Amino acid sequence: MSTENSDPIPVTILSGCLGAGKTTTLNYLLKNASEERDVAVLVNDMGAVNIDAELVERQVTLTDGETSVTELSNGCICCGLSNEFGRTIVELATTAEFDVLVVEASGMSDPAEVAQTVHRNRQAAFHYDLDTIVTVVDAALFHDVFVADEEVTEMTGDAKPLSDLLAEQVEFCDLVLLNKTDLITESELVDVESVIRALQPQADVQMIEHGRVDSNILIDVGRFDLETVSGGAGWKQAHQYHQEQTDNDDKSAHDSHGNGGEDRHDHHSHDHDHLHPPEEFGLTSLSYARQRPFHPDRLVDWLADVPNDIVRAKGLMWVAGRERHALNCNLAGTQVQVDVNGQWAASMPAFQQKSYREARPDLDWDEEWGDREIDLVFIGHDLNKTAIRNSLDECLLTDAEMNEDWERYENPFPSRAEEELVFDSDVEKWGVTTV
Ligand SMILES: Nc1nc2c(ncn2[C@@H]2O[C@H](COP(=O)(O)OP(=O)(O)OP(=O)(O)O)[C@@H](O)[C@H]2O)c(=O)[nH]1
Numbered sequence: 001m002s003t004e005n006s007d008p009i010p011v012t013i014l015s016g017c018l019g020a021g022k023t024t025t026l027n028y029l030l031k032n033a034s035e036e037r038d039v040a041v042l043v044n045d046m047g048a049v050n051i052d053a054e055l056v057e058r059q060v061t062l063t064d065g066e067t068s069v070t071e072l073s074n075g076c077i078c079c080g081l082s083n084e085f086g087r088t089i090v091e092l093a094t095t096a097e098f099d100v101l102v103v104e105a106s107g108m109s110d111p112a113e114v115a116q117t118v119h120r121n122r123q124a125a126f127h128y129d130l131d132t133i134v135t136v137v138d139a140a141l142f143h144d145v146f147v148a149d150e151e152v153t154e155m156t157g158d159a160k161p162l163s164d165l166l167a168e169q170v171e172f173c174d175l176v177l178l179n180k181t182d183l184i185t186e187s188e189l190v191d192v193e194s195v196i197r198a199l200q201p202q203a204d205v206q207m208i209e210h211g212r213v214d215s216n217i218l219i220d221v222g223r224f225d226l227e228t229v230s231g232g233a234g235w236k237q238a239h240q241y242h243q244e245q246t247d248n249d250d251k252s253a254h255d256s257h258g259n260g261g262e263d264r265h266d267h268h269s270h271d272h273d274h275l276h277p278p279e280e281f282g283l284t285s286l287s288y289a290r291q292r293p294f295h296p297d298r299l300v301d302w303l304a305d306v307p308n309d310i311v312r313a314k315g316l317m318w319v320a321g322r323e324r325h326a327l328n329c330n331l332a333g334t335q336v337q338v339d340v341n342g343q344w345a346a347s348m349p350a351f352q353q354k355s356y357r358e359a360r361p362d363l364d365w366d367e368e369w370g371d372r373e374i375d376l377v378f379i380g381h382d383l384n385k386t387a388i389r390n391s392l393d394e395c396l397l398t399d400a401e402m403n404e405d406w407e408r409y410e411n412p413f414p415s416r417a418e419e420e421l422v423f424d425s426d427v428e429k430w431g432v433t434t435v
Contacts, residue, residue: 008129009093010220011101013114015169016136017162018107021179025136025211026104033215040098042070042089044077044106068096076106078113085114086121093127100220101128108165111135112172112230130224135173135203136211139192140183142166145333146311147191161422163333167199167312171233174223176205177213195311198234198379234285235314239377242287284383288392290374291366292402293320296411298395300430303336307391309383315376316341319413320397320406323347327413329376338413339420346370 014022026041033039070088077085089101105114111133118124145163170176176196181189189207196205206213231237296319306313313331317338328341345356346369353370357363363371374396378388397406412430414420419432 009099009101009127010131010222011089011103011118011128012132012134012219013103013105013111013118013130014134014136015105015109015111015114015173016107016134016177016179017138017141017166017169020107020136020138020141021177021211022104022107022136025177025179025208025213026102028211028213029102029215029219033219037100037220038098039219040068040070040092040096040101041104042072042085042092042101043104044072044081044085044109068092068098076108077103077117078105078109078111082113082117086117086124089118090121090123090127100131102219110165110168110172112168115172115229129222132175132218132221132223133173133229134175134177134218135169136177136179137166137170137192137196139178139180139189139207141180142178142195143184143188143192146195147188161332161335161337163335164330164337167332170196170199170203171235172229173200174203174225174229175218176200176203177211178205178207179209179211181207182209194381199312201234201237202228234379235312235377238285238379239287239315242285242377284380284385286378286383286385286388288315288374288376288378288389290393290396291364291369291372292374292396293318293372293406294374294392294395295320295397295401296322296409296413300412302391302395303331303338304430306331306336307380307384307388310378310380310388312380313376313378315374317374317376318344318372319411320401321409321411322413322415323372323406325415325417326372337420337422340414340417344370344372346372 014026016022023043026043030039030041070092072081072085072088075081075084089103092098092101103114105111115130115133118128118130145166178189178192178196184192193205193207196203204217206217294317299317299319310331311333313329315329317327317329319327324343324347326341326344328337328339330337330339345353345363348356357365364373365371376392397404412421412432414432418434421430421432
């Protein structure tokens with residue numbers, strides 16, 4: 001039993017989308033784990049009947065019969081069942097005897113949220129240490145979504161598009177298990193690996209079949225490093241890398257960038273000694289920054305037909321007619337989501353704006369438009385940077401449009417925090433949904 005004086009118990013989190021092979025991997029691990037270690041398992045399932053827990057339980061009964069399997073069903077431990085998840089693992093630590101905990105998250109889980117529960121729940125953080133965040137990837141599905149650019153809409157009954165979920169699960173992890181490699185060719189595998197490395201350059205990637213992995217690389221290895229998993233996403237690194245390049249250029253050339261001109265990068269530059277340009281991983285990146293809003297109509301058309309060399313894009317957008325809010329652009333594979341990121345400082349009440357700006361002395365501020373801006377980063381294969389830049393520039397308001405009444409534009413973009421813009425493939429139309 002874990003007591004007040006014992007060392008924290010290492011926790012390995014297995015995430016990955018529906019059917020990626022998490023249960024198969026877990027069963028393989030339990031069957032082959034060292035007998036010197038008692039493993040406790042928590043299996044989360046979205047449905048009322050936790051089939052995965054049953055499958056794991058059966059495996060355990062067939063092998064050592066020692067491992068305790070706890071189920072959390074009918075919800076997701078990263079959101080609806082987050083409190084219950086915290087309570088359950090604390091109770092486990094105080095009532096059962098085991099050396100390591102492996103959590104199989106549901107296919108819809110965002111591993112970042114699951115990890116945060118372990119961190120934020122003070123009692124859980126007392127009893128446990130995050131050890132490894134593993135994302136199991138279905139190589140064939142990943143290839144369809146990110147390399148072949150096929151529309152794969154099934155499997156997510158959630159508002160979040162599948163490609164977005166897949167990207168986020170890879171972006172927040174320190175070990176990728178590329179499973180089901182038997183279902184794709186060698187060259188497809190090379191493409192899949194390069195996209196994965198671009199999405200998360202700092203994680204280790206292991207190719208496996210049928211979940212056959214050496215438990216020593218993911219159980220009780222002390223791999224977890226918050227910076228690697230939270231700051232390691234390729235788009236964040238690309239963004240930072242471009243910022244630093246520009247900061248350096250600025251220093252040497254004392255150059256200034258105007259509206260609609262060359263790329264502009266601003267805000268806070270952090271010291272990172274291990275930034276990798278995505279180019280190192282065979283992908284290219286593009287940073288696109290402008291201090292001029294997009295025309296909603298033209299932007300919607302652009303988003304509906306994103307150049308297919310783009311694998312991932314993230315960042316903030318300023319859309320004419322939506323002056324209050326910075327909008328998040330979240331593009332993964334073929335799917336795009338736009339939601340509200342927060343309020344521009346420029347639209348805050350004066351006192352709030354003052355303290356916001358005081359806390360951010362590096363914030364770029366335009367006399368007329370304040371901090372409103374477009375700041376996007378794209379990663380993909382052999383990006384045609386000029387074509388992307390030019391086509392996005394065509395979506396910006398023209399000088400004449402800058403003087404129009406933007407409220408009169410037809411505008412499908414969200415205007416409230418609870419709204420998001422998604423493409424409904426059934427009716428082939430963009431629409432705002434309330435989340
Ligand atoms: N061809 C092939 N099939 C695999 C492989 N790994 C797992 N499978 C099969 O894929 C299916 C789904 O595997 P699971 O382990 O249940 O996947 P999961 O991630 O736990 O799925 P959910 O619990 O639904 O999220 C099963 O039928 C497995 O037998 C693999 O490497 N190759």
